[in-house]
Amino acid sequence: MNAQLSPTHHGTPAAVPTPRTIAVAHGDGIGPEIMDAVLHVLRCAVPDLRIQPVVMGEAAYRSGHMNGILPQTWDALAQHPVLLKGPMTTPQGGGYKSINVTLRKTLGLFANVRPCVAYHPYVDTLHPGMDVVIVRENEEDTYGGIEHRQTDEVVQCLKLITRPGCERIVRYAFEYALAHGRRKVTCMTKDNIMKLTDGLFHRVFDEIAAEYPQLETEHRIIDIGAARMASRPRDYDVVVTPNLYGDILSDIAAEVAGSIGLAPSANIGLHGAMFEAVHGSAPDIAGKNIANPSGLLLAAVQMLLHIGETDAARTIHNAWLRTLEEGLHTHDLFNERTSRRCLGTREFAHAVAERLGQMPQHLPAVDYRQAPATPVQALQDAAPRARQDKVLEGVDVFLDWDEAHRDPNVLAQRLQAAAQDGLRLAVITNRGVKVWPDGHPNTFRTDHWRCRFKAVEGTLAPAQVPELLTRLLDHGLPAIKTENLYRFDGQPGYSVAQGE
Known part of the structure; x- marks a missing residue:
C-alpha cells in the first residue's frame, strides 16, 4: 500500500466542486437517533454545511408510495444529488419495492464501495490486519427484480448482466485501486456454472485488467472466494463482483473484520451519490439510545471526501479512531479488555465531537490532505463496439x-x-x-x-x-x-x- 495512505483511507473524494448542501433522510427504526448523532458531529466539524431533509421510508410507504419515496423527495434530490441516508424498513410482501434498489437504479449509482477494516484490539476480530474494499456492481444482476410465476409449481427470476455495466464497474474498481495506492484487484464470479452472464463479467475483467499492468489481478470462483474472505482476508485488497455476490460478500467481510455495525457504504454514480451504513434499521432497539452510529458516521466521512471536504473528513475520522482506542464504546462493542465506558448513541457522538482535532495514538491515523481524485472522474462512456453478426x-x-x-x-x-x-x-x-x-x-x-x-x-x-x-x-x-x-x-x- 502507498505509504501516504493509512489502512483506513477509504474515501471517495471529488475534485470537482459540489454544493455544500446535502440531502438527509433520517430513516426508520434506529435511523433517526443515529442520524441525529452523526449530524451533531458534522455540525461541529463543518458548521456551514447545509442540510436538506427529505422524506422516504415507512412514512412514504404509509402514504401510498410503493417505492417508499415521495415525489417531492425526487425533486429535492435533483437539486441536491448527494444523499446521506439512514437505514430504511421495507414492508414485507404486498409489492413494496426496496428504497435502496430504487435509489441506486433510478439515480444511476452503479458502484457500491464498502471498506472492511479491522480495528484490533479495540474491536474483536480473528484477522487484525484486515483491510479490504468490496466494489460491487449496484444496478444489474438479479436485483432487476424481474420475476414471474409461470406455472403452478415454478417461479423464475431473470439475471441481467450487460457489457456496459460490467465495463463501468470493473474500470471503476481499477481506478479506485490506483487512486488509493492498492496493489491488487480480484474479480469473483460463478462463471463455471453461469457461463454467459458471469462469463461476460469475467471476460470484461480480463480485457480491462490488461490496461492496468501495474496492478496484480486474479479471478476466483465466488464460493471459494467467499470462504477465503472468511479464513484469510489478507489475500485480498480490492474485490470487484456482480451485484448479488457483492452484497453477500461485503456483509461477510464486514463481519469478519469485526462488526457489520461499523461498516460504511458509498453508492457512486456519474451524477450523484448516496452514503449510508451497511446495517439495517434494527427496530428492536429503536429509541433506546444504545445503537452504534459508527457505520453511518464513517459513511458521512466518505460523503465529505466526495464533496471535497477533506479536512473535515480527516478530522472526524481521526477523532472517531481516538474515541475508539480510548475505550469509549457503545453497547455492541463493549468488552472487559479494551472498553473503559459504555456510552449511549448520543453520548458517543458527543465524545467524538469533543475529540475533533485529536489524533489516535495506537491505531493508524488517516490523512486525506493528499486525497486522490474520485475514480468516477476517470470513467468515460465506452467507445462504440462493432455490432456482431x-x-x-x-x-x-x-x-x-x-x-x-x-x-x-x-x-x-x-x-x-x-x-x-x-x-x-x-x-x-x-x-x-x-x-x-x-x-x-x-x-x-x-x-x-x-x-x-x-x-x-x-x-x-x-x-x-x-x-x-x-x-x-x-x-x-x-x-x-x-x-x-x-x-x-x-x-x-x-x-x-x-x-x-
Whole structure:
C-alpha cells in the first residue's frame, strides 16, 4: 500500500466542486437517533454545511408510495444529488419495492464501495490486519427484480448482466485501486456454472485488467472466494463482483473484520451519490439510545471526501479512531479488555465531537490532505463496439404441462406432431436438466418444460417462431414463454442443457 495512505483511507473524494448542501433522510427504526448523532458531529466539524431533509421510508410507504419515496423527495434530490441516508424498513410482501434498489437504479449509482477494516484490539476480530474494499456492481444482476410465476409449481427470476455495466464497474474498481495506492484487484464470479452472464463479467475483467499492468489481478470462483474472505482476508485488497455476490460478500467481510455495525457504504454514480451504513434499521432497539452510529458516521466521512471536504473528513475520522482506542464504546462493542465506558448513541457522538482535532495514538491515523481524485472522474462512456453478426437458429418454448406421470416421451411426440417443416425438436429439459431424448428416469420433473426447436437448415426465419406457437396452441400446448436462440459471429448465445 502507498505509504501516504493509512489502512483506513477509504474515501471517495471529488475534485470537482459540489454544493455544500446535502440531502438527509433520517430513516426508520434506529435511523433517526443515529442520524441525529452523526449530524451533531458534522455540525461541529463543518458548521456551514447545509442540510436538506427529505422524506422516504415507512412514512412514504404509509402514504401510498410503493417505492417508499415521495415525489417531492425526487425533486429535492435533483437539486441536491448527494444523499446521506439512514437505514430504511421495507414492508414485507404486498409489492413494496426496496428504497435502496430504487435509489441506486433510478439515480444511476452503479458502484457500491464498502471498506472492511479491522480495528484490533479495540474491536474483536480473528484477522487484525484486515483491510479490504468490496466494489460491487449496484444496478444489474438479479436485483432487476424481474420475476414471474409461470406455472403452478415454478417461479423464475431473470439475471441481467450487460457489457456496459460490467465495463463501468470493473474500470471503476481499477481506478479506485490506483487512486488509493492498492496493489491488487480480484474479480469473483460463478462463471463455471453461469457461463454467459458471469462469463461476460469475467471476460470484461480480463480485457480491462490488461490496461492496468501495474496492478496484480486474479479471478476466483465466488464460493471459494467467499470462504477465503472468511479464513484469510489478507489475500485480498480490492474485490470487484456482480451485484448479488457483492452484497453477500461485503456483509461477510464486514463481519469478519469485526462488526457489520461499523461498516460504511458509498453508492457512486456519474451524477450523484448516496452514503449510508451497511446495517439495517434494527427496530428492536429503536429509541433506546444504545445503537452504534459508527457505520453511518464513517459513511458521512466518505460523503465529505466526495464533496471535497477533506479536512473535515480527516478530522472526524481521526477523532472517531481516538474515541475508539480510548475505550469509549457503545453497547455492541463493549468488552472487559479494551472498553473503559459504555456510552449511549448520543453520548458517543458527543465524545467524538469533543475529540475533533485529536489524533489516535495506537491505531493508524488517516490523512486525506493528499486525497486522490474520485475514480468516477476517470470513467468515460465506452467507445462504440462493432455490432456482431446475429443469426436466429432456433427457439426455446416453455410450457406448463402437467399430464399424468409427466412422461417427456409423451410430450415429445406431441411437440413433434405440432412442429412445421424446417424445424426439429432438439431437446426437452426440466429445471435445466435434459429429460429427452435419453433422459434419466430418476430425474425429478415439475410442470415447467423447456422445449428447444432448431432450424433444420441452420437458419430460422423470424416468422417461423409465431407460426410454431400457433401450431402448438392448436395442439393444446400453449406457450408461457419463448427465448430466441441466436449465434453472434458464429458463437452460440445460449447455454446447452445440463446433460446435453
